[in-house]
Amino acid sequence: MAGHSKWHNIKRRKESQDAKRAKIFTKLSKEIFAAVREGGTDPQTNLRLRMALTKARAENIPNDNIERTIKKAAGDTGGVQYEEITYEGYGPGGAAVFVQALTDNKNRSAADIRHAFTKHGGNLGEDGCVSFLFDKKGQLLISKTSDIDEEELMLAAIEAGADECEAEDDYFYILTAPEEFEHVKKALENDYHFSKAEVTMIPQTNAELTDEHAEKMLKLIDALEDNDDVQSVYHNFKISDEQYDRVVNG
Incomplete structure (x- = not known):
């Protein structure tokens, strides 16, 4: 496999860790809140909540914060209502961009996201214009360590139902069908620690951009991820370490 042909590029952008964590906490708290409002407080019967809790714990969000959010959502019968919306479009150079948002004001979100695309050389498109370029998959990431036997891990993953x-x-990257994600995760979690475990969107092909377009694309991704209403940004933009150094560090 050359580069990250099937996987998300590892983020190389240098950003404030405190600010980044604050954003992550906010987004995951909203997801937990919405999951509870939709399906109740029991993660055993609420798959959406179970997956949100998995993400929250992977990001080391304190249990107290999680419990407060669940209690607030369970007790708030007439408060904020979040709506799930997806946006699709093209970044500079034609890279595909798929955005998932969770918002209490869809007009605000649409305006902000359209502005981000326009400002950074992209175009917000119609529903369905790029979603067909991505596959919905369960993804499990396990850091390589000296005590992990690669052949043993791969055999265990495939036997558990991984694709x-x-x-x-x-x-180590493990991909599953969305409906097999929980089963594979449970089969491996006693023996392996996941750096990330989520159902995500994997691009079928990658877009390599000129330096000019790559610089704009990085700014577009940053702008979208910085929006509190945006939960996830998926794209098929592929950038090498060398190109990243050129466009970011000059």
Whole structure:
């Protein structure tokens, strides 16, 4: 596998860790809140909540914060209502961009997201214009360590129902069908620690951009991820370490 042909590019952008964590906490708290309002407080029967809790714990969000959010959502019968919306479009150079948002004001979100696309050389498109370029998959990332036997891990993952298990850079990447994600995760979680475990969107092909377009694309991704209403940003933009250094560090 060359580069990150099937996987998300590892983020290389340098950003304030405190600010980044605050954003993550806000987004995951909203997801937990919406999951509870939709399906109740029991993660055993509420798959959406179970997956939100998995993400929250992977990001080391304190249990007290999680419990407060669940209690607030369970007790708030007439408060804020979040609506799930997806946006699709093209970044500079034609890279595909798929955005998932969770908002209490869809007009505000649509305006802000359209502005981000326009400002950074992209175009917000119609529903369905790029979603067909992505596959919905369960993804499990496990950091490579000296005590992990690669062949043993891959065999265990495939036997549990994974579609693919490959080693690349510093991680083992395991892909599953969305409906098999929970089963594979449970089969492996007693023996392995996941750096990330989520159902995500994997691009079928990648877009390589000129330096000019790559710089704008990085700014577009940053602008979208910085929006509190945006939960996830998926794209098929592929950038090498060398190109990243050129466009970011000059």
